[in-house]
Amino acid sequence: MPKPKGAVIIDTERCKGCDLCVVACPTDCLELQKKEVNNRGYRFAHVIAPENCIGCASCALVCPDACIEVFKVMI
Amino acid sequence: MDIQDIIKPENKVYSSPRLLNDSTMHYCPGCSHGVVHKLVAEVIDEMGLEHNAIGIAPVGCAVFAYKYIDVDWIEAAHGRAPALATAAKRLNPDRLVFTYQGDGDFAAIGTAESIHAANRGENIAIIFINNGIYGMTGGQMAPTTLEGMKTATTPYGRNVELNGYPLDITKLLAQLDGTCYVTRQSVHKPAAVRQAKKAIRRAFENSVNRRGCSVVEILGTCSSGWKMTPHQSNLWMEEHMKEKYPVGDLKNIEE
Numbered sequence: 001m002p003k004p005k006g007a008v009i010i011d012t013e014r015c016k017g018c019d020l021c022v023v024a025c026p027t028d029c030l031e032l033q034k035k036e037v038n039n040r041g042y043r044f045a046h047v048i049a050p051e052n053c054i055g056c057a058s059c060a061l062v063c064p065d066a067c068i069e070v071f072k073v074m075i
Numbered sequence: 076m077d078i079q080d081i082i083k084p085e086n087k088v089y090s091s092p093r094l095l096n097d098s099t100m101h102y103c104p105g106c107s108h109g110v111v112h113k114l115v116a117e118v119i120d121e122m123g124l125e126h127n128a129i130g131i132a133p134v135g136c137a138v139f140a141y142k143y144i145d146v147d148w149i150e151a152a153h154g155r156a157p158a159l160a161t162a163a164k165r166l167n168p169d170r171l172v173f174t175y176q177g178d179g180d181f182a183a184i185g186t187a188e189s190i191h192a193a194n195r196g197e198n199i200a201i202i203f204i205n206n207g208i209y210g211m212t213g214g215q216m217a218p219t220t221l222e223g224m225k226t227a228t229t230p231y232g233r234n235v236e237l238n239g240y241p242l243d244i245t246k247l248l249a250q251l252d253g254t255c256y257v258t259r260q261s262v263h264k265p266a267a268v269r270q271a272k273k274a275i276r277r278a279f280e281n282s283v284n285r286r287g288c289s290v291v292e293i294l295g296t297c298s299s300g301w302k303m304t305p306h307q308s309n310l311w312m313e314e315h316m317k318e319k320y321p322v323g324d325l326k327n328i329e330e
Contacts (some may be wrong), residue, residue, distance in 0.1 A: 006088075008079040018105030018298075018305040035214055043255035044102065050078055057089040058265040064109025065100060071081045 002074040006055020008047060011067035015044035027052040030059060039052035094145045101139060105305020107295030108137055110262040111204060113270045116144050118279055128171040129163045129288040131156040132183035135177035146310040154185025160172045160199040171283050173200040178219040179209045182244040196253030198285040200278035206295035214300030218242040221319055241319055255287030257326040261294040263309040277327030294320055
């Protein structure tokens with residue numbers, strides 16, 4: 001059975017570090033930066049486990065600032 | 076499989092809506108307005124109404140809505156968006172006319188306009204974001220504030236003897252003959268976002284097809300005003316707001 005495999009691109013300069021995508025991700029791929037901040041001073045979200053991503057787009061749907069792009073393939 | 080093999084235009088399943096422009100939104104982190112802006116932009120794009128949509132921006136946190144979504148907008152005086160939408164729709168009967176209002180605008184200062192526009196059955200779509208607080212001015216009590224909810228002006232919680240009861244204006248509007256579709260949605264989870272998008276689409280179709288007034292209430296959060304993190308606000312909203320404001324269709328004349 002083909003399995004979904006996904007990838008996300010996060011616009012880190014637009015991200016405000018609200019944490020909603022991290023909570024929404026069913027496979028725990030995302031995390032907020034612990035120390036690094038973007039130009040506006042927010043701890044932006046980044047991918048910590050790209051191999052877990054299934055391209056479900058839950059993170060992108062709940063993102064209030066539209067900073068996440070999602071790609072998906074079936075392999 | 077390498078990540079670079081997945082990141083190709085043909086594999087894209089979600090990206091920022093085309094009609095949402097590049098200006099960074101002024102909303103606080105985790106604000107529900109951002110999600111609803113995305114949905115409005117997506118629905119207008121999917122319906123192909125980019126050049127035929129007129130939005131009425133309110134006063135409140137969403138006052139700069141015209142800066143973010145690339146359609147025609149008019150900025151209304153506080154609470155007067157349904158009145159302005161009435162004029163816009165009567166003069167442009169073939170266009171999509173929608174208002175985007177918060178609870179301070181729609182359920183407080185604009186109560187008369189809201190009720191009368193709905194009662195006249197104006198063919199407009201009203202998107203009403205209810206977060207139970209005056210977010211822009213610093214978290215004061217709004218008519219929609221829940222009983223016992225702490226705000227800047229009710230530090231011990233809303234006392235119904237002093238401040239009255241929370242106003243469920245959507246339920247009120249559902250009783251009027253002029254409304255054709257009245258629903259309440261939320262955007263705190265991916266599934267809820269999909270539902271809210273369907274509701275907005277139906278409301279916009281009703282406006283274009285002149286079926287009457289549609290009201291889409293969206294339960295929002297105000298993490299700054301509620302003094303919580305965005306995630307805590309979502310949990311709080313689910314636990315407390317939905318008790319007083321249950322989610323679902325209140326009226327749909329098509330069914």
